[in-house]
Amino acid sequence: MTQPGSRTRPTALAVWLLIAGVIGWWAAFSLTMERLHLLMDPDAILGCDISPLVQCGKNLESWQGSVFGFPNPIMGLTGWVAPIVVGAAILAGARFARWFWLLFELGLAFAFVFVIWLIAQSVFVLGTLCPWCMVTWVVTIPTFYAVTLHLLRTGLVPAPRPVRSAADTLMAWLPLLAVISYAIIAVIAQIRLDVLGAVF
Template identity: 75%
Template sequence: MPERQTHTRPIALAVWLVIAGVIGWWAAFTLTMERLHKLEDPNAIASCDFNSLVQCSANLESWQGSVFGFPNPLLGVAGWVAPIVVAVALLARARFARWFWLLFELGMLFAFGFVCWLIFQSLFVLGTLCPWCVVTWVVTIPTFYTVTLHVVRAGLLPAPTAVRHAADRLMGWVPLITVVSYAIIAILAQLQLDVLGRAF
């Protein structure tokens, strides 16, 4: 069996993690500030409230917006620090143990699953599109794909050689896979919310 490549230094992955981490953190921070502003003044209109379809308030004030007893954006403020730290460490030639990568992958799996649940809630229950939530979706989806494929291709998860090679080849297809994922969400949003009809 080939030696696990726990010491690989994926530069492209590191660069993407920095970009995604900064964007995701900013979206979460902005949403957190919007929530604090609403707590100070319940009658205040959030800066991301444009109409009944595109708004943040409905999402932030719903039970779905505080699933764990506190505003969801706080998860992002704390969570998006991890990809940034990992990326900077990789660029500095740090080597992580297998257990570290597996914990990181577990965190990304949770983030991806949570985002998928929030997308469903937003489209099929709340009937709104929160701009900053969408930004979070946009960066979480490809980040999950890239981290998962890296963990598999590096042999950090038990998998046959053919599977690891397939994951390595699929890494180059992440942009297309991501665009397809976005397209599916956009189609669901159009079918459920009539985005084009309500926006124009």
Template identity: 70%
Template sequence: MPEAPAPARPTILAVWLILAGAVGWWAAFSLTTERFHLLMDPTATASCDFSVLVQCTANLESPQGSLFGFPNPILGLGGWIAPIVVGAAILAGARFARWFWALFWVGMLGSFVFVCWLISQSIFVLSTLCPWCMVTWVVTIPSFYAVTLHVVRSGVAPVGPRVQRIADSLMSWVPLMAILSFAVIAVLAQVRLDVLGSLF
């Protein structure tokens, strides 16, 4: 089956991966330090606690905040290094094998699913909005969309040339796709938590 030609070098994707990785890593680092602070002083409150609704403490101290037996931000400290390295390698001229992109996509899929679960837990179970968690949502969601479209357009996914071309054309729509996703989250938060009512 003939394949549509892959982009010579996905520079914009590479730059985004570096920026998203840096922002995501900083959010994870900030949450990790907050968790250490709370462990050292159980009577303290996190610096990102602004109200009953907007806070980090409830999320960090909940079972959902340590799903695998350790604080979730530790996953981010390790995981966000991968997009940074991949993005930098692309800018340096590296070309990855199909299996590498497939594994990288699986990792992004896992992050996306985990974030979607955390969003649902935050809104519908914990009834809080963690500022640093929301930063993580903001970079994870578009990163997943962008990597997914790239593996499709570049021939990593077993699809035909027409689907590859569609994926390539959709790359420019990733920001809008992300904004629409954020809008859905905002509506859910408003309906469930009355965010606007708590602020005004």
């Protein structure tokens, strides 16, 4: 039986998944290396520690940096492999069953919620902006939006026709949705941390 929306290969989505996956994996790898430096030398000055405001050392050493008992970047090292594999598989002609897409969406939803929580912790509790963490934010947010809208517009997630049409329209506006999300985060960070005052 043909799955809804399976007639058209989502090439643009696949390319984005590859790009986002590689960028996200590199950010996780870089953070993991910084964490290893701290383990070897607690007094080490990390390459991502640019200023008291822009740094990753405080984040890595906080309990928020190891929520599940191990450094958060390890989740990124494993988790970002999924978008890379899915993107490459789509470009190679693979078609996935609905259950696979739903599991993939569930993983991205967890990543999205976790990133939002980490943003709140960074801005409101730790008072820092971690460079590699921000790279992760930048790719996680639109990746979640893109896959969610794809599942809605293709009917892989059952939805009324108006919702599917809206999702199809919003997919074209995905870059703007991402920029708006970044702008909201930037405004909150500026209000809370006075980023511009710290930089200039």
